[in-house]
Amino acid sequence: MAKSKRAAAKADQVETELRKEPIEAGEIGGALKRRSWGVIASVAGALLLFLLVYVLRLDHVVGQVQDDAWYVLLAQALATGQGYTLINSPSPGILPLYPPAFPWLLSVVYRLSPHFPQNFWLLKSVSMAAMLGVGVVAYYYLKGDRSFPHYLALSVAGLAVLNPALVFLATSTVMSECVFTFTQLLTILVIERGVRVGNKSGAYPYWALGAALASFTFLTRSMALGLILAVVVYLLKERLVRGAVIFAVGVAILVGPWMLYARLHAPTAEQRAEQGGHIILGYAAQFWQKSAGDITSGQAEASDLPERVWKNFVLILGHDAGMMMLPPAFRNSRFSGSEVLEGAENTSLLSYLLSALAIIGFFTALRRKVSLAEVCFPLSLAIILLWPWKPFRLVLPFIVFILFYFLTGIQTIYHLYQRFQQTSNLRRQWIALGVVTGCLLTITLYDHTSYLLRKYQRAPAERPVWIRTFEENEAVLEWVDKKLPKENVITADNPPLVYLYAKRKTVAFQEPTANWENWNRLGVRYLVRTALAPLPKPDMYSEGRYNLVYHSRGELNLRVLDFGPQSSRLPWGSTDPSKAMKIEFK
Numbered sequence: 001m002a003k004s005k006r007a008a009a010k011a012d013q014v015e016t017e018l019r020k021e022p023i024e025a026g027e028i029g030g031a032l033k034r035r036s037w038g039v040i041a042s043v044a045g046a047l048l049l050f051l052l053v054y055v056l057r058l059d060h061v062v063g064q065v066q067d068d069a070w071y072v073l074l075a076q077a078l079a080t081g082q083g084y085t086l087i088n089s090p091s092p093g094i095l096p097l098y099p100p101a102f103p104w105l106l107s108v109v110y111r112l113s114p115h116f117p118q119n120f121w122l123l124k125s126v127s128m129a130a131m132l133g134v135g136v137v138a139y140y141y142l143k144g145d146r147s148f149p150h151y152l153a154l155s156v157a158g159l160a161v162l163n164p165a166l167v168f169l170a171t172s173t174v175m176s177e178c179v180f181t182f183t184q185l186l187t188i189l190v191i192e193r194g195v196r197v198g199n200k201s202g203a204y205p206y207w208a209l210g211a212a213l214a215s216f217t218f219l220t221r222s223m224a225l226g227l228i229l230a231v232v233v234y235l236l237k238e239r240l241v242r243g244a245v246i247f248a249v250g251v252a253i254l255v256g257p258w259m260l261y262a263r264l265h266a267p268t269a270e271q272r273a274e275q276g277g278h279i280i281l282g283y284a285a286q287f288w289q290k291s292a293g294d295i296t297s298g299q300a301e302a303s304d305l306p307e308r309v310w311k312n313f314v315l316i317l318g319h320d321a322g323m324m325m326l327p328p329a330f331r332n333s334r335f336s337g338s339e340v341l342e343g344a345e346n347t348s349l350l351s352y353l354l355s356a357l358a359i360i361g362f363f364t365a366l367r368r369k370v371s372l373a374e375v376c377f378p379l380s381l382a383i384i385l386l387w388p389w390k391p392f393r394l395v396l397p398f399i400v401f402i403l404f405y406f407l408t409g410i411q412t413i414y415h416l417y418q419r420f421q422q423t424s425n426l427r428r429q430w431i432a433l434g435v436v437t438g439c440l441l442t443i444t445l446y447d448h449t450s451y452l453l454r455k456y457q458r459a460p461a462e463r464p465v466w467i468r469t470f471e472e473n474e475a476v477l478e479w480v481d482k483k484l485p486k487e488n489v490i491t492a493d494n495p496p497l498v499y500l501y502a503k504r505k506t507v508a509f510q511e512p513t514a515n516w517e518n519w520n521r522l523g524v525r526y527l528v529r530t531a532l533a534p535l536p537k538p539d540m541y542s543e544g545r546y547n548l549v550y551h552s553r554g555e556l557n558l559r560v561l562d563f564g565p566q567s568s569r570l571p572w573g574s575t576d577p578s579k580a581m582k583i584e585f586k
Helices: 002-057 067-080 101-112 120-145 150-161 163-169 177-197 201-220 223-238 241-264 269-275 283-287 300-324 351-369 374-385 392-420 425-453 463-484 495-502 512-522
Strands: 489-492 506-508 526-529 545-549 557-560
Touching: 002 120, 002 150, 002 163, 002 351, 002 526, 002 557, 067 101, 067 463, 067 506, 067 526, 101 120, 101 177, 101 201, 120 150, 120 163, 120 177, 120 392, 120 489, 150 223, 150 425, 163 177, 163 392, 163 425, 177 201, 177 223, 177 351, 177 374, 177 392, 201 223, 201 241, 223 241, 241 495, 269 425, 269 506, 300 374, 300 392, 351 374, 351 392, 351 425, 374 392, 489 495, 489 512, 495 506, 506 557
Parallel strands: 489 506, 489 526
Antiparallel strands: 526 557, 545 557
16 A cells, blocks of 8 residues: 555656746757847947948958058059059059959959949959958868857957957958958868868868968968968878868969969069059068168168067067057047058066966967967967068057967966965856957047047048048149149159059159169159158159159159150259259248
8 A cells, every 4th residue: 555655746746847848948049049039129229330340441442451452452453454564554464562352352243333433432342352251261270260259259259359450440441351351260260170070081172272261361361371381281291181281282283383373573773663553562572671662771681580579479479469459548540540540669567467368378379288279379470570560560460369369378377366265167267258348349449439430520620540641642733634644654762553543654762862863764754652641741852853743732742743754854863952942942
């Protein structure tokens, strides 16, 4: 009897449990549904924020950097069937220094709307789309490869995409950094997926795709040499020899033809003398200049390299890291993003502290597992430290990794604190990282808001300097297009910009005394001075001896000079004061 009662009670308990199962399953399903809706809502909100910032910050400035003017000019050359050459030069067939991937990408959209500058928004859409891609890939990379929770992966991806310098490059220039950042990050993600598959045949598509992406990245910016070397080293470290061979052969097949073509068709001495500027200088020549692309900076020696490396290292730690993570602390918001072009010589304790946390995070990541990023970043950094240029623009494409190392450094410090307190709560660590990322996002959005309030000001003096500067340069170019004869060649500070807006053949304005006879041969008659900062007044022995035919009304002292007919023009640099013309500048 007692046994039967116990059996009945047990049956009742089982029945009760069975009745509970649908309720619990329903609760779990409801929780999952709420979570999925939360994910969808957060992703939609991030996308809306991206579009809002990028569309509102989009402006009509194109070519003011000079590098982006070259990119657009080369895209125009490809789109119009003239080949990959400097179509602004008086003589045809001069091959540029730049690799062809980014101009080719621009040429695709250029064909859709071939009317420049009206198609500026379409040209910039390439970089904007690339930055959207950066956000998507960064999210999957941080969530899948770095085990970040959804909210933190999305926040860090958003912080990288909304970085003012990258937003500026996408909306106020037509530079290649955004595309480079996207394809480099995507290459790393694809290779890591292949490593997970291992030596199985299913990994072959990943090696092939990784080789194609790395090749495109290299043909966008040669800085990707560090990425290519890193992939080979990483695959060998993982004992994936077959994958390393497939990747290396793929890169050689895709990059080799361009390298061979560029070597066989490198500009001759006569072509370099004709066009001038950094566009026709090889990387080896620029490496041994004290400032890459500036022939007036002087030649460097091997003994100068340690000082160059140290100077760049100090700038990265003492300025660039802080500028990437907390830009409003280092400059006024009216210059939001333009720091990517100006660089800096000053350092800050705050930047050193942020760098210290990133370094701690890097070594923590190394201790956990050496991934491709931990190989790629140091190899690329070695190239950056050796290059004779302010490093901020070169380090910027690694922002996703720098943010990851920074947050990992904070997590490491917090973990040590918990150990000291003899507690352990991983959830609190993630919450702390979320709070830090949220604060950085808030500061970044404040920076964009301040800039946008200035951009849409009616008072001209309150508008961003970058836009006001371009409008003054644009006025010069409009005057040149309307007033100067088309048959005369122009020497200019920004040759591609003058060609794009005025459709005149142009050469670089450099070493006028040495190039004077060459300019006479080419039929150069006018000098067009454009600039980002105010130009000095002309010297009476140089510019001051020629006829001033245009002078801008703004702050930059922009001007157009007429050298006069070749039969009667005075040589540049003569010290005879009786031959100098008097020009009054207000």
